[in-house]
Amino acid sequence: MLQIANLTHRYPGAPTPQLHVPAFTLAQGEHAIVIGPSGSGKSTLLHLIAAILTPQSGDITVADTSIATLTPRAADLWRGRHIGFLPQKLALIPSLNARDNILLSAYASGQANDSSRADALLSALGLGDKATARPHQLSQGQKQRVALARAMFNRPQLLLADEPTANLDDSSCDAAIALLLAQANEIGASLVLSTHDARVLQALPQGKVLRLQAPVAGASI
Numbered sequence: 001m002l003q004i005a006n007l008t009h010r011y012p013g014a015p016t017p018q019l020h021v022p023a024f025t026l027a028q029g030e031h032a033i034v035i036g037p038s039g040s041g042k043s044t045l046l047h048l049i050a051a052i053l054t055p056q057s058g059d060i061t062v063a064d065t066s067i068a069t070l071t072p073r074a075a076d077l078w079r080g081r082h083i084g085f086l087p088q089k090l091a092l093i094p095s096l097n098a099r100d101n102i103l104l105s106a107y108a109s110g111q112a113n114d115s116s117r118a119d120a121l122l123s124a125l126g127l128g129d130k131a132t133a134r135p136h137q138l139s140q141g142q143k144q145r146v147a148l149a150r151a152m153f154n155r156p157q158l159l160l161a162d163e164p165t166a167n168l169d170d171s172s173c174d175a176a177i178a179l180l181l182a183q184a185n186e187i188g189a190s191l192v193l194s195t196h197d198a199r200v201l202q203a204l205p206q207g208k209v210l211r212l213q214a215p216v217a218g219a220s221i
């Protein structure tokens, strides 16, 4: 479901590429951990897979779509339908309640505004009584679950989670990984999560590991 070949990315003005992935594949329903030190390009890779960034060279194919072939508008629609993205900075809209933050996924991908699905996801994630709460009325863990519900709303084939265990203690780290896995497995989605946290390797032992290194001139992975 995910194939990466000869992928290189360099931000404008940077002297050397921030990221190089020669080859990586993931089958539908398989899970992967992208691990590496700060600055090694983990977030960049997830943004490339989600077609938020365009690679300098190389190819990424997700669910038989070569991302490079998509126009920016087509990429937005494609992302909304096939990718669930749990960003590191959860990016909830402060003026919207939990339910409406989740429904943004439907809006972004031009799908039906199914508030009963949003409420069902909130209940499944233990937030059945928080549908009308705004982000500032939620704990950090609750906000993360709202963002996860938003990512799951369109039943994505690929769930991307950027540093989902940052700043979590050991038991919360295990719980966060278990929740992500349960949600991905329920709909048969593949899960790709990025981390610099070695605990995640233990919490997700069946995950394929893609190890990134801190960039140096002429670096390869």
Ligand SMILES: Nc1ncnc2c1ncn2[C@@H]1O[C@H](COP(=O)(O)OP(=O)(O)OP(=O)(O)O)[C@@H](O)[C@H]1O
Binding pocket: 011, 012, 014, 018, 036, 037, 038, 039, 040, 041, 042, 043, 044, 045, 196
């Ligand atoms: N928008 C940008 N413009 C220019 N350089 C960027 C941009 N975003 C990230 N970078 C640089 O690209 C490199 C990789 O950044 P990235 O955020 O992908 O790393 P990371 O492994 O996710 O780091 P962390 O674990 O600290 O979140 C870093 O050197 C960073 O400074």
